[in-house]
Every structure is written in structure tokens, then in C-alpha cells.
Amino acid sequence: MNSKSKIIVVGAGLSGIMTAKYFSSHNPVIYEMSDRKIFSDEHAAVMRVKGPEVGMILGCPMKKINISKAIYADGKLHNEPDIRLKNMYSLKVTGTIAERSIDYSSNRNDERFIFTQDSIPKYHDVRFRTKIKRITDNREIISICDRKETLTEDVEIIISTIPMPAMLEITGVKHSIKFEYQPIKVTTADINVQSSVHQTIYFPELGINIYRATLENRKMMIESINDWPTDAEIDIVKWCFSVSELSDVNTKEQRFGKITAVDDSFRRSIIMELTQRFNVYSIGRFATWNPAVKADDVVNDLKRIEKLINLSEVNRKYESYID
Numbered sequence: 040m041n042s043k044s045k046i047i048v049v050g051a052g053l054s055g056i057m058t059a060k061y062f063s064s065h066n067p068v069i070y071e072m073s074d075r076k077i078f079s080d081e082h083a084a085v086m087r088v089k090g091p092e093v094g095m096i097l098g099c100p101m102k103k104i105n106i107s108k109a110i111y112a113d114g115k116l117h118n119e120p121d122i123r124l125k126n127m128y129s130l131k132v133t134g135t136i137a138e139r140s141i142d143y144s145s146n147r148n149d150e151r152f153i154f155t156q157d158s159i160p161k162y163h164d165v166r167f168r169t170k171i172k173r174i175t176d177n178r179e180i181i182s183i184c185d186r187k188e189t190l191t192e193d194v195e196i197i198i199s200t201i202p203m204p205a206m207l208e209i210t211g212v213k214h215s216i217k218f219e220y221q222p223i224k225v226t227t228a229d230i231n232v233q234s235s236v237h238q239t240i241y242f243p244e245l246g247i248n249i250y251r252a253t254l255e256n257r258k259m260m261i262e263s264i265n266d267w268p269t270d271a272e273i274d275i276v277k278w279c280f281s282v283s284e285l286s287d288v289n290t291k292e293q294r295f296g297k298i299t300a301v302d303d304s305f306r307r308s309i310i311m312e313l314t315q316r317f318n319v320y321s322i323g324r325f326a327t328w329n330p331a332v333k334a335d336d337v338v339n340d341l342k343r344i345e346k347l348i349n350l351s352e353v354n355r356k357y358e359s360y361i362d
């Protein structure tokens with residue numbers, strides 16, 4: 040890649056920060072409209088990845104852990120999911136039947152990586168509170184800083200990590216698709232005894248707001264859809280984990296908790312159009328509007344985008360020779 044290519048990263052969530060770090064030799068400018076300062080300012084739910092690369096790219100070493108899982112249904116704990124429980128869970132959280140993290144085997148050693156208290160990604164070098172308002176066909180970015188100062192910049196490569204519908208609005212690309220999403224409600228708390236385990240329990244039944252609860256060392260994370268968990272539901276969680284008390288209880292709503300998949304060929308054609316017309320490369324779960332995307336996939340997509348950018352650089356040089 041031409042080391043002088045000017046890269047703009049739109050959005051400073053996990054994908055945006057990974058992108059900026061990956062392309063750090065280009066000194067990318069990162070635009071972010073919120074004032075989040077660290078990853079956990081926004082993301083309170085469970086965050087586990089399969090490999091060490093995410094932490095390596097971010098420069099935030101992650102800790103390897105072994106996780107155990109169970110399912111609460113029919114008033115008892117199940118060690119293994121059967122097809123009914125898997126489908127119930129998927130229908131509850133996505134409205135469709137698809138592979139979800141409940142699909143595990145208790146015989147398998149489930150190894151994952153997590154951020155520790157000291158390695159949570161911090162968002163440095165970000166133009167905070169700068170909202171991209173418009174991207175034109177000739178790659179001019181118009182943004183507004185702190186709701187007053189308007190900035191205009193010409194760029195070569197734009198890497199978008201913001202939700203696909205927001206990028207379609209910014210670029211003025213017409214479409215007729217409804218992008219549906221649902222917020223989730225996350226309750227975090229501490230348990231009252233020392234703990235060094237990583238356990239997750241799934242709640243596939245529709246009659247309970249909670250869909251997943253996780254004990255990470257002493258920290259409990261209870262994720263719910265539709266409504267906040269009732270006291271009786273919290274009691275079920277305590278019974279499942281055999282803990283008697285929860286303290287330091289906090290609550291947070293995550294806006295894009297669950298997104299609904301859209302037609303795959305439409306999704307891909309939008310990603311292509313954004314690249315071909317505006318040189319916008321989309322990365323991450325929301326920018327590609329794909330609920331299956333995890334941070335590990337972002338690593339592979341960064342490598343793919345690097346190749347695509349290299350290829351377009353070569354083509355451009357070639358075209359300039361034959362001009």
C-alpha cells in the first residue's frame with residue numbers, strides 16, 4: 040500500500056480502534072461522535088474472543104480462560120443443549136433459527152480470551168464528538184465537531200465501522216430495506232465471595248426477560264431483552280450460580296444489542312457500492328449489518344481490506360502509466 044494513502048476511520052468502537060491500530064503507519068484520523076473513552080463505556084455485556092490477535096492488534100494483552108456453560112429451562116439446569124433448546128434460544132434473541140453461542144458441547148474444552156481490568160481498550164487519538172454528516176462521490180467528508188464547527192476534508196480511503204443504515208444516509212445511497220434492531224439491558228453486579236471461574240448460563244424460555252447470565256471472576260453480567268429482569272428472575276440467576284447476594288448493582292442499555300439479519304445479497308451489494316462509489320470499506324458487525332460478526336472476524340476483514348486497498352493502489356498506478 041502507498042504509505043501516503045490518507046485513511047479516515049469512521050467510528051471509534053472496538054472495530055474502529057482495531058482498524059486505526061492496524062493501519063497505524065498511515066496515521067489515520069478517527070472520527071467519533073460520542074464521548075466514550077474506553078470500550079466498557081459502551082459495552083457492558085460479555086466480551087470473549089477466540090484467538091489472541093484482537094488483543095495483539097489493540098496492544099491490549101488478553102487473558103486466556105476456560106469457560107463452562109449450562110442452560111436453565113423447565114425449572115432446572117441442563118448441561119447440554121438439545122435441538123429444542125438451541126432453537127428456542129435463537130428464536131428468543133434473533134427471531135430466526137441460527138447457530139448461536141448456546142451451541143456447545145460439555146466435552147469440548149472451550150478456551151477464550153478476555154480483556155482484564157488493566158487491558159480494556161482506551162480510545163486515544165480520536166476526534167471525539169465529530170459527527171460525519173455527508174460523504175460525496177468525490178470523497179469529500181463533511182463533518183460537524185462538537186455540534187458547531189464544520190470540517191471538510193478530502194480523503195482517499197474511508198473505513199466505516201458505523202451502522203450500515205447510518206452510512207447509507209451519509210452517502211445518500213437509496214434503498215428500501217428496513218434495518219431492525221433491539222436494545223438489550225445489561226445488569227452488572229459483584230458476588231459476595233471470591234471467585235476465579237468463567238461460567239455462562241443461557242435462558243432460552245420466552246417467559247423470562249433474561250437470555251444469558253455470566254459469572255466472570257466476581258463479576259456477574261445479566262443480559263436481558265424486552266424488559267429489565269424482575270426480582271424473581273434475579274433470584275433464579277442467583278440459584279443457578281449458587282450465590283446468595285449481589286452488590287454494587289449497575290444497569291446499562293446497549294442500543295444495538297440485537298440486530299436482525301437482512302437479505303445477504305442486498306447486504307453484499309451495499310458493501311460493494313459503498314466501496315466502488317465512495318471508496319468506503321465497511322468493517323465490523325454493524326457496518327456490515329451481520330449479527331454473526333465477532334471481533335475475531337474483524338481481524339480477517341482487516342487483512343482482506345488491506346489486500347483490496349493494495350490492489351486498487353496497483354490498478355491506479357497501472358492506469359496512470361497507460362494514460
Ligand SMILES: Cc1cc2nc3c(=O)[nH]c(=O)nc-3n(C[C@H](O)[C@H](O)[C@H](O)COP(=O)(O)OP(=O)(O)OC[C@H]3O[C@@H](n4cnc5c(N)ncnc54)[C@H](O)[C@@H]3O)c2cc1C
Nearest residue numbers: 050052053054071072084086087170171201323324333334
Ligand atoms: C450483547 C453483545 C455481545 C457481544 N459479545 C461479543 C463477544 O463475546 N465476542 C465478540 O467478538 N464480539 C461480541 N459482540 C460483537 C462486538 O462486541 C461488537 O461487534 C463490537 O463491540 C462492535 O464494535 P464496532 O466498533 O463494530 O461498533 P460500535 O461499537 O457500534 O462503534 C461504532 C461507533 O461509530 C460511532 N458513530 C456512529 N455514527 C457516526 C457518525 N455519523 N460519525 C461519527 N461516529 C459515528 C458510534 O458512536 C460508535 O461509537 C457482541 C455484541 C453485542 C451487542
